[in-house]
Amino acid sequence: MLPFKTLIKIDKSLKLPVYQQIANCLIGLIQEGILKPGLFLPGSRLLALQLELHRKTVIAAYEELISQDWLVAVPRKGVMVAANLPVIRPRSFRKTVSAYDGEAAFSFHTIPTVAIPAKPVFTHTPLVVNDGFPDARLAPLGAWVRECRSVIESPRYFKLLMYGSPTGNEALRREMQTYLGNTRGLSITADHVMITRGAQMAIYLAAAMIIKKDDYIIVGSPNYFFADLCFEQLGARLLHVPVDEEGIDVDAIEQLCASKKIKLLYLITHHHHPTTVTLSAARRMKLLAIIRKYNLPVIEDDYDYDFHYSSAPILPLASADHGGNVIYIGSFTKSLGLSIRIGFMIAPANFIAGAASLRRLMDLGGDNLSEQALANLLADGTIERHLKKSNKVYHERRDLLCDLLQSRLGDAVQFTVPTGGMAIWLRFSRKISLKKLSEKARAMGLQITSGEQYHYGTTSQNAIRFGFASLNNKEIAEVVGILEKLVR
Template sequence: MFPFKTSLFLDRSCAQPLYVQLSNQIIQLIKDQKLPSKTKLPGTRALSEDLGVHRKTVVACYEELLLQGWVESIPKKGTFVNSNLPDFVPLDFVKEDRSFKNERGFSFYSNEFLNRKIIEQNENVMYVNDGISDTRLTPVNEIARTYRRIANRASIFQHLSYGSTFGNEKLREVLAEYLNTTRGLHITKENVLITRGSQNGIYLSSQLLLKKGDVIVVGKTNYISADLTFLHANAVIERVAVDECGLVMEELERLCKKKSIKAVYVTSHHHHPSTVTMSAERRIHLLNLAKKYGFAILEDDYDYDFNYNHAPILPLASHDTNGNVVYIGSVCKTVAPVFRVGYLIANPEFINEAANLRRIVDRQGDALLELTFADFIQSGELDSHIRKVIKVYKARRDLFCELLSNELSNFFEFEIPKGGMAVWLHLKEPYQWKAVAKTGRKHKLEIGDYERYDSANTNHNCIRVGFASFNEIEIKEFIVRLKLTMRNLEKDV
């Protein structure tokens, strides 16, 4: 019998909820193979007595492990470590007209695939977005107050000149501590490069990892900006299927046996665009494949903080001890897109090279803004903001999905997302988004570039529709306009 009582420790002084502490420790025991597949866990009452906690804490822990796929519940028998979890690979311990001419007098290289449709914003038109925060909820006063306080320091002038290409040192230290606490990482500032948002991190990583002809694997549905970044690096994009559990590992493994894979790009927490979460089984499988075949995993964790059904699932980077994961994130989605502060997390050798490359891209970030966010995070105001907006966005998700279901179920199918800020909306036959977009404009509803969600030409007939940036009144108005659009189309079918 495994000694759970002496192997689990709960820190009541820690801000992290006890059930999360407990679930994370059990996950670690499973990863270390101290709790092998099919191991029976103690009953909730017995374990609560052993640990001196309320039984509801253990119940919440088991529910969390069940949601994440680490355990399975068998009626009348108990809770067991998931029998389908593969074993972790053994770990290695360890980079005469003077006006400006509109005509060009020289040649340059263009990239046709980078041309994107830009829609001009007009009043009274509602625009579909693929999941952005509501800037009206931005804690502008708190950020401005912190910025003024920093700007008034006597020593501020040392931050107004050229600085480190790695980013502000204090923010790197604060982020390392913050990510260690909230996301289970084990990093120091040497693992951190401050970027101008997550897209900057994707670009820098792609330039270091990919040369002409190198293969990078993505989902058949994937974040379009990542696709374009890899194409710009002259890489070959190979695609594997995505289902309700994320990237299909069997397809990836078959691909690994046929081709030399340089990298795999994943949005494991909430797959972009379909919002599904990669299962625990597939996370382990992916890490094992990366170890076996020596490829990098680019993990873009663009909206880690927004979860409504359970606690955030620890990223792949928290389970990586072989140095295969490059972890990318930002505060842009969490606070507001205008604050271009993000981070790239990897082994120091890779971070050093990324900093060298950054020197010729944009040299450095905004030191005052980075200092501001260091204080904003350290003071707990970021966490306070996250707690506030999660409640707001959850209520908006629930209303949006309820109205979609009640008013438009004849036209659309969808799964209620467990997190994030968007719904993956499937348009039923015989309707097509091209017709919806055209008719929607008559009702001042702009669908936007719907084609970007199907780069692989699978004809899935889905788009990503954001709900977080609309308040209750706007959500209701959005549904009214969408319903009018679909009623018009229904007459033509």
């Protein structure tokens, strides 16, 4: 039997529940090739005895991994590692090294250092179905105002009024190191963190560091349209790979990597935009092997990781052994629900330094006031409490919307209940013109998209992202009522 007491490290001082720490460690052992597909794990009683924990804690960890498709429960035999995962050559039991140690394994543009001085859609329509935004009415506005006032009244605020670092506020970067370690399993330091004005800036900076004119990059089909526009503006040739119910087609990615020089892969592993699907565990494992084999630079856009309802989220690719090739991007704009543009980029330190030089060409420094206030809210637990509350509310709204759509619109629409996020990918019958539906809805006091941004070539998805998080229960019922009148 493997020395699980040595392999599974538990730190009860962390905010992350112990069962989740066990689950994350087991995922790491599978990804390292130490636990092979088809291998039966020790019984919950035996593992609990080895780890000196309560048996229910181990059972909870096993159930979590079963729900994420890493493990399979076999009647009368026990729990085994899912057989459909790729086989990986086992590695030694040495201490895990951060995937971000050392320099980036891929090439990127070198940006000249720029010397800087030492100092320095509104709408009148009552109801709006957006792309999937948070409810600003739930935002911790009082706490935000309090922290901003505290920063402004601080004796050191005059220093914050000067130009900040292009990598972002130092206090926030330190807090992000702890926050992302606890929530996403990232082993990083502040040198691996860059604070940006929203995730979109991070996407552009990362892509601009890597892409040259006529370079091939891989994106999903359909894909986040603002990312596509960004890559096209940089002169890239987009290779669209299908996205199905398990996420992006990893086999197709491998074929493209074998036949062409691919400079970048862009993907959304959780709650893909626009379809809301999550990349399966099996595909993640295979994709990590492809990334390491081809030294493939990857932008992992994880814009609303904090919102999961059915189970705890699968850890991002960035938390695994990717050889320093994954650039991880996220945003607090979705979490807070305020018009505060704070995003972040996680990458090897030398890539962050290069991206900071590029950012100086367009933005000499970050927003010290907002970033310091956010650092304080992370430190005192306000953000964690807000996310717990929001998750509960958005979960209820998702369930209500799904029930109403199914009972009142019937065959006119199709959808899969998303495991998280803030929108449903709502597909309409081909008999329904979304353009006409949108026009008629506006006349009835409802603004919805016509779905034109989801057209690819001559193919129309005839679908929209139905953002439910920003609508309360009464508003959701009103919206579905209007749609029912229009489609019936």
